Amino acid sequence: MKFLQKMSKDMKDRLITFGILFGAFLIVEILILTGGASRHLQAMLIPICINMLLAVSLNLTVGFLGELTLGHAGFMSVGAYAGCLFSIYCKDLLPVFIRYPLAMLIGGAVAAVFGILIGIPVLRLKGDYLAIVTLAFGEIIRSVIINLDFLGGAAGLKGTPQDATFISSFAVVVISVLLILNFLNSKSGRAIKSIRDNRIASESCGVQITYYKMLAFVFSAFFAGIAGVIYGHNLNILTADTFDYNKSIEILLIVVLGGMGSIRGSVIAAVIITALPEALRGLDKYRMVIYAVLLIAIMIFNSSEFGKRIREKYDPKKLFAKKNAVKKENADE
Amino acid sequence: MEFLSNLISGLSLGAIYALIALGYTMVYGIAKMLNFAHGDVIMIGAFTVLATVATAGFPWYIGIIASVIVCTVLGVTIEKIAYKPLRKANPLSVLITAIGVSYFLQSVALLIFGSGKQSFPTVIKANPIKLGSLIIQGNSVVTLIITTIIMVVLTLFINKTRLGKAMRAVSEDKDAAELMGISVNRTISLTFAIGSALAAVAGIFYGSTYGFVDPYAGAMPGIKAFVAAVFGGIGSIPGAMLGGILLGIIENLSKAYISTDLADAIVFGVLIVVLIVKPTGLLGKKIREKV
Numbered sequence: 001m002k003f004l005q006k007m008s009k010d011m012k013d014r015l016i017t018f019g020i021l022f023g024a025f026l027i028v029e030i031l032i033l034t035g036g037a038s039r040h041l042q043a044m045l046i047p048i049c050i051n052m053l054l055a056v057s058l059n060l061t062v063g064f065l066g067e068l069t070l071g072h073a074g075f076m077s078v079g080a081y082a083g084c085l086f087s088i089y090c091k092d093l094l095p096v097f098i099r100y101p102l103a104m105l106i107g108g109a110v111a112a113v114f115g116i117l118i119g120i121p122v123l124r125l126k127g128d129y130l131a132i133v134t135l136a137f138g139e140i141i142r143s144v145i146i147n148l149d150f151l152g153g154a155a156g157l158k159g160t161p162q163d164a165t166f167i168s169s170f171a172v173v174v175i176s177v178l179l180i181l182n183f184l185n186s187k188s189g190r191a192i193k194s195i196r197d198n199r200i201a202s203e204s205c206g207v208q209i210t211y212y213k214m215l216a217f218v219f220s221a222f223f224a225g226i227a228g229v230i231y232g233h234n235l236n237i238l239t240a241d242t243f244d245y246n247k248s249i250e251i252l253l254i255v256v257l258g259g260m261g262s263i264r265g266s267v268i269a270a271v272i273i274t275a276l277p278e279a280l281r282g283l284d285k286y287r288m289v290i291y292a293v294l295l296i297a298i299m300i301f302n303s304s305e306f307g308k309r310i311r312e313k314y315d316p317k318k319l320f321a322k323k324n325a326v327k328k329e330n331a332d333e
Numbered sequence: 334m335e336f337l338s339n340l341i342s343g344l345s346l347g348a349i350y351a352l353i354a355l356g357y358t359m360v361y362g363i364a365k366m367l368n369f370a371h372g373d374v375i376m377i378g379a380f381t382v383l384a385t386v387a388t389a390g391f392p393w394y395i396g397i398i399a400s401v402i403v404c405t406v407l408g409v410t411i412e413k414i415a416y417k418p419l420r421k422a423n424p425l426s427v428l429i430t431a432i433g434v435s436y437f438l439q440s441v442a443l444l445i446f447g448s449g450k451q452s453f454p455t456v457i458k459a460n461p462i463k464l465g466s467l468i469i470q471g472n473s474v475v476t477l478i479i480t481t482i483i484m485v486v487l488t489l490f491i492n493k494t495r496l497g498k499a500m501r502a503v504s505e506d507k508d509a510a511e512l513m514g515i516s517v518n519r520t521i522s523l524t525f526a527i528g529s530a531l532a533a534v535a536g537i538f539y540g541s542t543y544g545f546v547d548p549y550a551g552a553m554p555g556i557k558a559f560v561a562a563v564f565g566g567i568g569s570i571p572g573a574m575l576g577g578i579l580l581g582i583i584e585n586l587s588k589a590y591i592s593t594d595l596a597d598a599i600v601f602g603v604l605i606v607v608l609i610v611k612p613t614g615l616l617g618k619k620i621r622e623k624v
Contacts, residue, residue, distance in 0.1 A: 069426065121536040121609045128367060132563045133608055135556070136601035243558065249369075251433055256429045290441035295433035296415050303422035 001037040014181060020156035021177070024271070025170055031154040040278055042166075046234045048274045049169035050227045053176055055254040055266035057223030062252065065216040066182060068131040068198030070248045071118070071138030072224055075111040076175065077243035078141060079225025080232035081151055083107030084160040091161055100163040104172065104229045111225025114141075115218040135245050144184045144239040156239035157232075172230065173267075176223055181263060183219060192216045259299065335468045340582060341591045345473035346542065347581020348480035350391060352535035353558030354565070354573035355487065356528030362504040362568040363524045366424065369431040370403040372437035372555015373530050378404045378536030379453065380446055387454040396456060403532045408529025409522050417518075435552075442548035450547045453540035456575070476538045483534065485576055487527070491570060500524060556586075560604050566617025576616060 028045060032036040058072045083103040090099050104142035118137050125133055146154045184188050191212045195200035203209050232238045254273045258265030276294070301307040341614050353375060360368045378400045386396035415434050419427045424624025440561060459471025491497035502510040503520045539554055540546050580600060587599040607615065 062425075065438050068428075104416055121605065125608060127611050128361075129563060129612060129614070131367075132560060133605055136560065139556075140598045140601050140605075147592070147594050157461055246552075252425075253429055253432065256425050258424075260403060260425065285444060289437065289444065292433050292437035292440055295436065296430055298414070299422075299426050299430040299433065300418045303419055303426050 010185060013264070017177065017181075017267065018174070020168075020264065021174060021267065024028065028166075038282070042275060044278055045166040046164055046169050047168070049146075049173050050231050050234075051251070051270040051274050052173050052267050053223055053230070054251045055258065055270045056173075056180055056263055057178055057220045057227070058251050059215050059258075059260065059263060060180065060184075060192075060220040060223075063262070063266075064189070065192050065213060067123075067217075068127070068252075069122075069211070070131050070252065071132040071134035071136075071141075071219075072220075072251050073243040073247035074118075074134075074138035074141040075114060075221040075224035075246070075249070076228035076231065077145060077240060078114045078228070079107035079111035080228030080238055080243075081145060081157065082110035082225070083229030083254065084157055084232040084238055085151070087161055088157075088159050088226055091159075095174070096161070096163055100150035100168070100233065103163075103233070104226045107229035107232075108222040108225040110221055111228065112218050113224040115221025116214065118222075119217040121213050123217060125211065126197060133249070137166050138245055138248055140319070142240050151240075152238070154241075155238070156237040158237050160232050160235070160238060162233060162236075164230050169230050172226065176211060176226070177263060177267070178220075182247060184263075188212060188215055214215045253295070264330050334589065335592025336591075337467055339585055340468065341477075341583035342473050343576060343585030345470075345476040346585055347578035348476050349538045349542065349577075350554065350561045350576045350581050352480055352483065353539070353554055354561040354577040355484075356532050356535075357526050357559055357562040358565075358567055358570060358573040359500075359528050361562070362570075363500060363521055364412075364416065364420070366418075366427045367431065368433035368528075369428065369533070369555070369559075370438060370593060371532060372558070373435050373442075373498075374404050374411075374532040374549035374551070374555075375536040375539060375554060376442060376546065376551030377407060377438060378533035379540040379550065381452060381533075382444055382456060382540065383446075383451060383546055386456065387451075387548070393456045394456075397534075397537060400537060403549065404529040404533035404536070405526045408525040408532070412522060413527040417521075430466050435501065437551075439548050442620065445550065446546075448548060450545040453544050453546050455541070456537055457541045469531050469599060472538075472541055476542070479534070480538075483531065484581045487531075488570065493578070496520075496523060509524055546591070557600070558600065563614055564624050565602050566614030569614070569616045569618070572614055572616035576581045579615075 001230055006085055011092055028037065028041075032042065054072060054076065058069070061067055061069050070268070083106055087099055087103045087108045090102075093099075093129065095103070118134070118192045122130060122133050145151050184193070191202065194205075194207055194216070195212060197207060250273070254269045255266055258267070258269030277287060277291055283290055339477055356374075357368060360366065360371070381403045382396040383399040385391045385399045386393055390530065392397075411434055415430050416427060419430055422472040431541050432562070449518075457472055459473045459475050461471050462469045462474060491500060494575065499515045499520050503517055507517055510520075535550070535554070535558075539550070545547040558577065563572045564578070565572025565574070565581060567568065583603055584596050584600050588596040591599060611617070
């Protein structure tokens with residue numbers, strides 16, 4: 001216990017996040033080994049990892065930089081196509097364990113380059129204007145990809161080796177979350193958060209707004225690109241139509257549901273949002289209706305007075321603090 | 334001549350976008366929210382016409398009236414149930430709720446009407462007009478005339494009537510408007526009602542132009558109209574009209590002369606260029622930053 005008390009708040013936060021991640025991983029692995037995992041569940045594992053990566057990376061711009069972007073799927077598609085092309089050309093040249101990580105790095109790097117190119121004009125704008133321009137860029141990327149023959153056009157890109165496994169995807173998620181958490185706790189991360197909280201104040205303290213905005217944007221694009229590479233290596237055919245603005249909105253939905261500026265929230269919400277339509281499969285054709293109603297209900301509940309009271313009452317931190325206080329009192333007696 | 338006929342059909346497509354964009358911009362101006370479900374209200378409007386005219390066999394004018402009524406009621410109900418509880422919430426939560434409403438409308442339409450494309454009944458019967466070698470589709474003419482009338486009436490309503498004044502007041506400053514005795518809730522409901530009624534009209538024109546409806550038919554015109562509203566400067570009513578019409582013309586001309594597949598990309602590209610040059614849209618107000 002003393003060890004726990006000595007740890008900084010930040011360290012504790014991280015331990016909880018990674019505890020949740022590894023706990024979930026262990027449960028899933030045990031289920032798979034014992035045969036308790038259905039095929040549906042197993043097919044969902046990689047998409048969950050992909051959504052975690054996407055949500056955590058989008059959280060960088062939406063939650064920590066405070067700029068709403070609706071074009072995250074665009075970066076994902078650029079990364080996916082770059083990584084898949086690389087894998088297709090190097091299929092026979094390199095073994096999987098070199099090829100696949102290299103593909104990820106290439107996908108991420110290409111997405112980051114696009115992040116720079118798009119970020120230069122986009123980050124001059126603010127608020128809803130920024131949102132619509134990122135949406136526009138996402139849609140432009142999609143229609144251009146459909147019209148490029150060497151990317152398979154509208155029929156899609158075929159022949160990508162199926163390199164994605166649950167364990168490797170999970171490892172990528174863990175490494176990415178670690179990198180992003182470190183980034184957020186660095187000088188740059190603090191600068192980014194200060195821009196969100198008060199742009200004018202941080203500017204007058206000498207924070208280079210443009211530079212740090214760009215940094216967050218590019219970092220976020222990089223991880224979206226990696227998520228795209230995993231996505232591409234999990235499917236037989238990669239079609240550009242899957243990366244429309246609905247995909248971007250789905251990622252945004254995960255971020256908002258998980259709580260903006262909370263990496264742990266994004267991770268948990270990614271599981272919920274990916275699994276929820278599957279879990280509602282039993283309801284057959286009513287499942288999308290119920291999904292929509294649940295979504296609206298959750299959003300209303302979250303911001304209502306009633307919801308706030310409930311959350312305060314069952315806040316794990318407070319419950320924990322109360323117990324500790326009681327213990328202390330007992331010890332004093 | 335070909336150019337002129339392309340221009341006119343672009344104008345009529347733009348008029349439809351403008352009608353939808355008006356709904357976006359009015360709601361944004363008053364409630365400061367992006368109503369992502371607006372596109373799906375169009376789809377519901379089009380399906381109402383389909384159900385009353387094609388399925389139930391009523392005459393076309395009943396279909397139009399029914400569609401306007403259904404959409405108006407729908408718009409007000411959505412506002413009351415989904416958006417009103419979130420009026421003080423973070424704008425992103427409202428955005429996600431709007432997306433939830435959009436999913437809801439799409440999936441309900443999917444349940445009732447199925448996922449296939451259904452052919453839209455001919456509501457607008459007008460012969461093509463021939464002017465020498467220039468042929469103008471009857472549909473385009475009707476769309477243009479009616480949209481022009483609607484826009485004139487709307488502009489008069491907003492600038493000349495008491496209710497219009499109330500709407501402008503609420504969009505400028507909600508608290509001050511309330512202190513002046515304006516019922517903010519009622520004004521917001523009114524805005525949603527007008528926006529949704531316009532969406533119903535747009536849905537009828539859209540269905541007539543393209544000839545079919547499906548549960549996802551509202552998504553793309555919705556996004557385009559959103560782009561149009563931003564293009565003209567979101568929150569500005571003349572801006573939405575201008576933005577919508579320009580967008581329609583650009584889209585149609587690039588379809589005709591550059592590439593059908595890249596038309597959307599070109600539209601979005603123009604938007605980006607405009608916003609980089611004028612960051613608050615064509616007619617948007619500059620917001621001064623106070624330190």
